[in-house]
Each structure stands twice: as C-alpha cells, then as structure tokens.
Amino acid sequence: MELFSDSLLRVSSHFKRLLLTVNLIVFTATAELILVPEELDKLEGNTLHWRIYGAPTGDVNYTWYRGSVSVESNMILSYTSSPPSWNLGPAYTGRENTTLQGFLSITVLELRDTGNYTVVVTNNEGSEETTGYLHVWEKLLQPEITVNQTIIVEYVDTVSFTCHPKNTGNFQIRWYLNYDLVSEGYQWTLSSDNRILTGWVKNLQSGPYFCEVSNPVTSARSNLLNLQIYYGPDSIVMSSSPLVILSTINARLGSRVDMYCKTVSQPPCLYQWLHNGTDLYTTTSTLTIHSMSWRYVGTYSCIAENPKTQVLLYSNVTLTAYEFPPHKSNPSFTLYQGHVILLSIGISLGLLTLIVAFIFYLISKR
Numbered sequence: 001m002e003l004f005s006d007s008l009l010r011v012s013s014h015f016k017r018l019l020l021t022v023n024l025i026v027f028t029a030t031a032e033l034i035l036v037p038e039e040l041d042k043l044e045g046n047t048l049h050w051r052i053y054g055a056p057t058g059d060v061n062y063t064w065y066r067g068s069v070s071v072e073s074n075m076i077l078s079y080t081s082s083p084p085s086w087n088l089g090p091a092y093t094g095r096e097n098t099t100l101q102g103f104l105s106i107t108v109l110e111l112r113d114t115g116n117y118t119v120v121v122t123n124n125e126g127s128e129e130t131t132g133y134l135h136v137w138e139k140l141l142q143p144e145i146t147v148n149q150t151i152i153v154e155y156v157d158t159v160s161f162t163c164h165p166k167n168t169g170n171f172q173i174r175w176y177l178n179y180d181l182v183s184e185g186y187q188w189t190l191s192s193d194n195r196i197l198t199g200w201v202k203n204l205q206s207g208p209y210f211c212e213v214s215n216p217v218t219s220a221r222s223n224l225l226n227l228q229i230y231y232g233p234d235s236i237v238m239s240s241s242p243l244v245i246l247s248t249i250n251a252r253l254g255s256r257v258d259m260y261c262k263t264v265s266q267p268p269c270l271y272q273w274l275h276n277g278t279d280l281y282t283t284t285s286t287l288t289i290h291s292m293s294w295r296y297v298g299t300y301s302c303i304a305e306n307p308k309t310q311v312l313l314y315s316n317v318t319l320t321a322y323e324f325p326p327h328k329s330n331p332s333f334t335l336y337q338g339h340v341i342l343l344s345i346g347i348s349l350g351l352l353t354l355i356v357a358f359i360f361y362l363i364s365k366r
C-alpha cells in the first residue's frame, strides 16, 4: 500500500511538470560558430541536444549560459574536454549536462526552458561566442466541450458551444463540424478568443462537433458532440389509389379509395384529415374509403404539422365518383361481354352476306 501510493505520487508529480514539446528557432551571432538542435524529439520527457558547429578542437572549455549574455550569473555549466570535467553555474537546474563534445543537453523540457542559450568556446587561441533560441511548447491536453442545448429546431434555435481548454499557455482554438473546419460567417459567430461558437443549424448538421486546441507542434481535440435537429416539413405531397389527376380522384362507386399524404420531417408530422372542412378524426398519413359511395364525394384536406418546428402544411384533393356500368338506370341497353361477342359475330356474318350478295349481283349483271 505504501509502495503503491508512493508511485502514484510520482506519477502525478510527473504529470504536473507541464509535459512539454519543443520547437527551436536557431540563429547565430557569429558566422564561425553555429548552434543546431540535434535529435530533437517533440514528445514529452525527451532530451534536447544543442550541437555546436565550427568549434575548435583540442583542449577546449565550453561554457553554457541561459540568455544571450555570457555573464557569470547566467552560467548553467561549463565543461573542459581534457581531462573531462564539469563546473556548475547558478542557472543550472539539475537537468543539464554536456556531451564529451561540449554539446548542451537538457532533459525533461519545461515551458520555462524557452529562451536564448549562449555558448562560449575557449581554447588557448582565444574564445568565440554564439546564441540560439529555444521555444518550448506546452503539451496540449484534451479540451472539454459543452453545449447550451442538444435538441435544436433548424433555422430557429441558436446553439452555443463552449470549448474549455485545460492549458494556460499559447494555443489556438478551432471548431469542426463533421470534421470540416467551421469558419465564421453568416451561420456561425465566434467569440474573440474562439472559445464560444454560436449559430443556427439546419438539417444534416447534427454533427459531430468538436473543438481543437493547437500550437505549432501539437494539437488535441475534444470529445465529439452531436445534436438532435428538428426540421421540416418542407413540402407535402398527396398521392392516391386510384391515381390523383389534376388534384382530382375519380373513383368508381363501390371501389376502395386510398389517399396518402407524404411529408419529410423530424419528428414525424401529426396528420389531420378534413372532408368539406369537417374533421374526420383520422391521425394517420393514409385515409381509406373501403367502399366508395356518393356521400364520400367532396374536397379532402390533409393537414400535416411538425409539433416541434410548428411548421404546418396542407394539401387538397377533390374526390368524385362514377358509376359502372355507366347507365344503370336504363338496363335494356346493357351489353354484357357474351352478347357483345355474339353481336359482333352477327354483324360479321351480316356483312359477309352483304358482300357475297353484292358479288353475286355484279356477276349476274354481266
């Protein structure tokens, strides 16, 4: 138990050391001596090496300073190559050393390591000096994302996302919708620090939304947030069986009539049907008349309403009826299929007789 809490303590103190990444900008004060970062790994806990180019060989004293001025109070440490020996200065933090070539190494970089570093290289012929700049970037932690509401009516409601970074240094905040960068414009506005994204949304913009913090060497993104978007209906379409033609359904008496009302919306619409303006108390999108009769003719209205967006649309159709057979009132003229065939045979025979008679007449006339 003792051991466990001890290692836990060490882990947490390790995290507390603002785990860092590094970026280096190097310039030289003199043409002869050049400082170049070597084996620079941008991940936390790694060691930075400053490589020196153009240094003299032989018995050399390398003295490293924090800052751009080589004064005693700024000295980190010095190293003499033969025999190898080290002297520590007031700016030594416990994380610096030099290689046997005099290169400065810094382990477990911290934000406060940002700044200038100066080296003075001395041998019996004289000394040279150069300065390089080191920028240590914060390791970015996952920011948190919150939203004022997750159920949004398209075009109507305003949604407001807030990004809560866990870092304090310099970083940029960006917003993404469905992995595309969100930019300020007619739909979205950003607070001056980019932490708050406010706007309206439309259908198909349910997400995912996330914010991202970044600096020149690293980035971290928040969790993904999704919205539920209420939208529509944008249109109402009526169809029927038998087919509706020019807003009219012509149905045979006794036949079945189905009228369909179609809308696209979220949540689905609630329906109401009227016949000549009278509520039929049908709440489905389909209205069925099982057997058409005269009492069903008239105007039918389908009213569709989205209870969340409060958009209401309606469509009208006229239902007319026809009788089949068409002249029920005069049954003596009714021709049934069997009779029709017989009649046509009769007519054909009659025609044939006429033709034969005509030919016979022509022949006899000669």
Ligand SMILES: *[C@@H]1O[C@H](CO)[C@@H](O)[C@H](O)[C@H]1NC(C)=O
Pocket (backbone or CB within 6 Å): 061, 062, 063, 078, 079, 080, 085, 086, 087, 122
């Ligand atoms: C290197 O030179 C500096 C400055 O003259 C001196 O303070 C330091 O002791 C020398 N280092 C060694 C290891 O001799």
Ligand SMILES: *[C@@H]1O[C@H](CO)[C@@H](O)[C@H](O)[C@H]1NC(C)=O
Pocket (backbone or CB within 6 Å): 077, 086, 088, 096, 097, 098
């Ligand atoms: C630097 O490293 C060498 C071994 O490479 C070691 O002997 C020396 O004590 C170290 N100096 C410091 C100041 O840690």
Ligand SMILES: *[C@@H]1O[C@H](CO)[C@@H](O)[C@H](O)[C@H]1NC(C)=O
Pocket (backbone or CB within 6 Å): 275, 276, 295, 297, 298, 299
């Ligand atoms: C509906 O209106 C039509 C046309 O105006 C009319 O012929 C029909 O009788 C009406 N039916 C009912 C039930 O009101």
